[in-house]
Amino acid sequence: GEDVEQSLFLSVREGDSSVINCTYTDSSSTYLYWYKQEPGAGLQLLTYIFSNMDMKQDQRLTVLLNKKDKHLSLRIADTQTGDSAIYFCAETYGNNRLAFGKGNQVVVIP
Amino acid sequence: DAGVIQSPRHEVTEMGQEVTLRCKPISGHNSLFWYRQTMMRGLELLIYFNNNVPIDDSGMPEDRFSAKMPNASFSTLKIQPSEPRDSAVYFCASSLRGSRGGLDTQYFGPGTRLTVL
Numbered sequence: 001g002e003d004v005e006q007s008l009f010l011s012v013r014e015g016d017s018s019v020i021n022c023t024y025t026d027s028s029s030t031y032l033y034w035y036k037q038e039p040g041a042g043l044q045l046l047t048y049i050f051s052n053m054d055m056k057q058d059q060r061l062t063v064l065l066n067k068k069d070k071h072l073s074l075r076i077a078d079t080q081t082g083d084s085a086i087y088f089c090a091e092t093y094g095n096n097r098l099a100f101g102k103g104n105q106v107v108v109i110p
Numbered sequence: 111d112a113g114v115i116q117s118p119r120h121e122v123t124e125m126g127q128e129v130t131l132r133c134k135p136i137s138g139h140n141s142l143f144w145y146r147q148t149m150m151r152g153l154e155l156l157i158y159f160n161n162n163v164p165i166d167d168s169g170m171p172e173d174r175f176s177a178k179m180p181n182a183s184f185s186t187l188k189i190q191p192s193e194p195r196d197s198a199v200y201f202c203a204s205s206l207r208g209s210r211g212g213l214d215t216q217y218f219g220p221g222t223r224l225t226v227l
Contacts, residue, residue: 031214042114042201042218043153088153096141096207096214097166102152 004089006101013109018079020104022072022089029091032065033098034074037086043100046087047074076106084108114219116202122225128190131222134183135204143216144177144187145201153201159185160207171196192226199223 005023012018024032030051035043049056049063049072056063062075072089086103093099115134123129135142144156157167162179170177174193179185189196203216 033215040220042203042220043216044218045215048215092214094166096205097143097155097158098214098216100153 004091004099004101006089006104008102008104010104010106011109012079012106014079014081016079018076018083018106018108020074020076020087020089020106022074022101022104024070024072024089024091024099026091026093026099027067027070029093031092032063032072033090034061034063034072035088035090035100037088037103039085043088079106079108081108081110114202114204114217116200116219116222118222119220120223120225122227123192124227125193126191127226128188129192129196129224129226131187131200131202131224133185133187133202133219135185135202136217137183139204139206139217140182141205141207142179142185143203143205144185145203147199147201147221148197156187156200189224192224194226197224197226 031048033048034046036046037043047058047061049065060077064073086105088100088103090098090100117132140161142159147153156169157177158165159179177187199221201218201221203218205216
């Protein structure tokens with residue numbers, strides 16, 4: 001089945017850049033996603049990338065996709081305290097279901 | 111739009127009791143998902159409905175769990191009898207299948223934190 005792998009914890013100083021990595025299994029996924037979960041809340045779509053793209057930039061967010069290695073990364077520039085959250089990558093499989101990674105907790109130190 | 115609405119937000123119950131979690135998806139969405147989130151197992155898909163019909167319930171842990179979607183604006187997840195290992199945060203999400211060339215954005219509710227003593 002689908003297996004999305006993520007590292008678990010990242011600590012970063014405010015103002016620095018943070019990079020979160022993810023590997024996925026289904027090369028047929030049309031889109032790959034990054035979701036953000038703030039404490040006590042549900043997941044919220046942060047950004048996504050179409051599978052025929054290598055990179056997507058959205059303000060402070062940069063998504064890089066390496067289809068050969070099935071590797072997805074999210075870079076947050078100028079990390080702010082409001083970026084403290086758990087970040088999940090996800091891939092599509094079978095009839096618009098999403099397979100999520102276990103999440104990466106980002107803690108921003110002021 | 112109020113987004114996906116879930117109730118209750120917190121539920122504490124004793125082992126053996128019946129628990130019913132409720133979800134109202136975003137109006138106009140045609141797909142609904144129930145997830146369970148725990149520290150150990152992460153986010154697990156329990157069941158998925160499309161146009162009120164259950165499409166995939168392979169993630170439902172066992173017969174104690176059941177889900178219904180009687181209409182497009184309401185779904186329930188029931189656990190009977192509940193056990194301590196069912197303690198988790200249960201999320202409902204909805205999406206509009208077929209929109210935007212396959213972009214399957216799911217919109218999550220705030221979750222129900224269930225504690226079974």
